[in-house]
Amino acid sequence: MKPYDPQALPLTGLDYGRLIRKIGPANAALARYDGLLQSVINPSVMLSPLTNREAVLSSKIEGTQATVDEVLEYEAGMEFEGEKVEDIQEIVNYRKALILATESLADRPLSLSLIRSMHEVLMDSVRGENKAPGEFRAVQNWLGFEGCTIDQATFVPPSPLRLRDHLEAFERYLASDDVDVLVQVAVVHAQFELLHPFKDGNGRIGRLLIPLFLFHKRTLASPMFYLSEYLESHRDLYYARLRAISQDGDWTAWVEFFLDAVLAQAKANTNRVRGILDLYEGMKKRITDLTRSQYALKILDALFDRPIFQSGDFAERSGIPKNSAFPFLRQLREAGILTVLREQSGRRSSILAFTELLNIAEGRQVF
DSSP: OOOOOOOOSSOSOOOHHHHHHHHHHHHHHHHHHHHHHHTOSOHHHHTHHHHHHHHHHHHHHTTOOOOHHHHHHHHHTOOOOTHHHHHHHHHHHHHHHHHHHHHHTTTSOSOHHHHHHHHHHHTTTSTTTTSOTTOOOOSOOOBSSTTOOGGGOSBOOOOHHHHHHHHHHHHHHHHSOOSOHHHHHHHHHHHHHHHOOSSSOHHHHHHHHHHHHHHHTTSSSSSOOOOHHHHHHTHHHHHHHHHHHHHHOOHHHHHHHHHHHHHHHHHHHHHHHHHHHHHHHHHHHHHHHHHOOTTHHHHHHHHHHOSEEEHHHHHHHHTOOHHHHHHHHHHHHHTTSSEEEEOOBTTBOOEEEOHHHHHHHHTSOOO
16 A cells, blocks of 8 residues: 555545535534633633543543543542553643643644644653654554555555655744634544544644634634544544545545534534533532631632642632631532542541542543
8 A cells, every 4th residue: 555645735626516615514513612701700610520521531432441430530649550540640641732732722733743742741751651752753653454565555644755845834834823713623633633643642632733723713712622622422424424535535524524513512512511610500508508618719619620639728729728728628529519529547548539629520420
C-alpha cells in the first residue's frame, strides 16, 4: 500500500447542496451552547467535571479503561495498581495538555509549535513516552491489526519525506478562514488524523484540536465543547467515515457525520451544563443556610473544582482556615451533601465525594 497523499486545503468539491441543511442547525445549536457558557462566571471551575469526562472518553476511544471517578479518586490519594494506573495517567495528561493549550492561546496562535507542546505533555511518563514526545515522526508508520506489515495495513499515512510540507500547509489552513467554521473544524480534525504526524497519540491530539480551534476562531467563549462522547458512542462510523476519505476521497460524508455530531453533542452538553448550573445555584443556598458562613461560596467552588478530595487538602484548596474548614466538612457530611469514600485512619485523611455533581456530569448514578 502506498502512503496517502492528502488533498490540498481548502478543499474543493465538497457537496454543499448536501451539507447546507446540516450547517445551519449545527451552528445554531453550538451558538445556544456558547451563550450558556458565557453565563457561567468561572467555567474552568464550575464545569471542570466536563473536562474530566472529555479526557476519559477521548482516551477510551484509544483503549483506556479508567472512569472519571477512578481518575478523581486516584488524584485524591486512593490506591490503584498495574495498567489502571497507566490508564489514569494518560487521562490526567490529556487534561493537562488541554489546559496548557487553552492558556497558551491567550497570547499565541494555534500552531504546529503549540501542537508539539501538547503532544509532549500528553506522552509524558506514559506508555508512549519512548515514541518521541513533542516530535513529528521521521519514519513511515501505518495502521492495521497488531503486528501487521505495511503491505497488510488498512491505512498508510503520508511519507515522512513529505510530512513537513503537509504540516506547513495544515498550519496555514488553521490560520485561514474557510466557508464555514464547523466545516473547517471538521476538515482540521480529519486532516490531522490522516497526516498522523506523531508516532503515537494522534487521535487524542486530533480531538483536542476541535474545541481549541473553535476557541481560537472565537466561535466559543471557552474551549469547553467536547465531541468525544458522540465519537466514542459512534466509534465504528467515526472510523469508517475517516477511512472513506483516504480510500474514496469522500469528504462530504465525513463533514455530514461531523455536523451531526456537533448538533447532537451541543444539545447534550447544553442539558448537562444547565443541570450543573441548577445544582450550583441550589447548593449555593443550601450551603449558605447550612453553614451561615462568609466562606459558603469558597466551600461551593472547592467542591465543584474537585468533587472527590482528601479532607486534609480542602482547607488549602478552598482558602478557608483549617479551624473552620473541618467543621464545615462535618456539616456537609451530616447533611448528606458529601459521601465518605475512605474514613480517616491515623494520619491518613478521609476521602470525600460530592456525588450529586458527579452523577449529573456523568449522566448516570456514579455512587
